[in-house]
Amino acid sequence: MTRVCVIGIGHTDFNSMTPGMGWKEFMYEACNKAYMDAGIDPRRDIDSFITCAEDYWEGFSIFDEFVPDQIGALLRPCCTVCGDGIYGLGNAYMQIQTGLMNVVSIEAHSKASDLLTYGDIMLHAFDPIYDRPVSGPVQRPNYAGSPSYTEESPKPLVGASDEKERIHPYFLAGLEMQHYLRKTKTTEEQCAMVAVQNKRNAFSNPYADYELNISVDDVMKSEYCFSPLKNLDVSPTVDGAVCFVLASEDFAREIGAEPIYLSGFGWSSETPWLSTRGMEADYAKKASKMAYKMAEIKQPTRQIDLVEVDDRFTYKQLQHLEALGFAGEGQAGRLIEDGSLDIDGWLPTNPSGGSLGVGNCLEATGLQKSLEIVTQLRGHAGKRQIADAQTGLAQSWRGIPSGSGAVAIFTRG
């Protein structure tokens, strides 16, 4: 088996709105930068192209068909992985291991600002029989809306709960947070500290969009969205695109790239039954076990120098750190309190600012996290550089309402 290297990274700026650019140009910018970074010509040197996207975020059916031009993949092997961008890394790894592909490009992006009905699209991912009807959608007969409905044959209303107000689907995070706090005795203040730290880290990251100098008190006083989840516990959405180029070790040597290895990868999915599935991020536990085994990591706390974990909601960062084995159950809150997760702590966590500081970039989240790890391992992280970083871990969760996630481990050669 060949070792697989990251030979190129590229990304756009991350902004809450990007009205000046179309999504194709957005993807083009990230990919073009990654190809320039690798010093390769995509039309000649890249064997396979992977985009990670979800049709509903894009507004296209069969979005795969709309990607070749802007990623350099015209009339070349190209596919879309319906999932977080980090899954693209795993797929690229496997493609390279087949020996069929030497160089693979992976792209993921968010154009969240193009979505007018973000909450409704997310609600559409809920189980239609059991979960959507009690998630508060209002459905009223709309005779005018469709010519096929008349007063005699109105739109069917099975499962509708039209006497209730609508709820934003983020309430699921409120449910999980409630459970997590109770079970682990983690406090709301400890969660608030995650927001404070990540938003502060974002000041040292030029591409982050949600840097804030706030206190725990500010977070605690922000309004409840879905108790115990408060406004500042939630990462706001952001637009951004990220591209990675992975290659076999031989190719990386040939072009003289500084080798950063994708040394471990794992992924896992929970059952969609909300009542049955665990609320301890079991997907992250399983995914990390798989990745640790592959990367030969026996003691993550000793062998990993920095982590970027999913923090789309503050408690998620703590829950994920525990699931990944960096803290015992209910102990991650202590780590944020005692400074362990600071940039100069023993486990620097989300130095990029994470999703709370950079923004929630939908399917690009896992690649944004991987981007930070690779930037750190290269020693290019500027003010937020972690000294002597050798091995880093990026973990991503697919967001509400999913129970899926993946872990990638990168090592400096």
Added chain:
Amino acid sequence: MEQKKDEKVTYPKYAPGTHVSTSDIYQKNITYSWWEPEVQYAWSLGPAYSRFLEGLKEGKILGIHCHKCKRVIVPPRSFCEYCYGPTDGWIELPDTGIIETYSVSYLDPDANRIEEPILIGVIDIDGADEHHGFMHYFGEMSKDEIKIGMKVKAVWKPEDEREGSITDIKYFKPLRGGE
């Protein structure tokens, strides 16, 4: 197998063969779940698409150059899919072209017959490279007249009705001699 209208159909007792009808759905005689998603998007278009659509508003078809590939591309895009370089150099193209391919379309999306079939096809715009143009309707011609290679010209909406959309062109009509 076609059944004659008045022929009495007999089914075995154990399989009455009753079809599910629309009224069964409305009367909830069958088990089902209903959902209609609320999905709305407002795509930012970026410089290339935007300028093209602005051009349509002014009654112009704009193309863009890829100097490296020596192509005149329409509709314009910010980058060239062949060489992966940026495109630049805008050019105003005539609103004429030739029919590259077409179809006389008889069915609506629910597969009902359309009384007056719709003529739709792809137009190669004059002044752009071969196979560069867009899809549109054809008008002022019959389904028997339309043919591949036919010269056509855009019929524009009145200026005050144009909104920066591909439908600012109503359809393409035959470009007859002398026009």
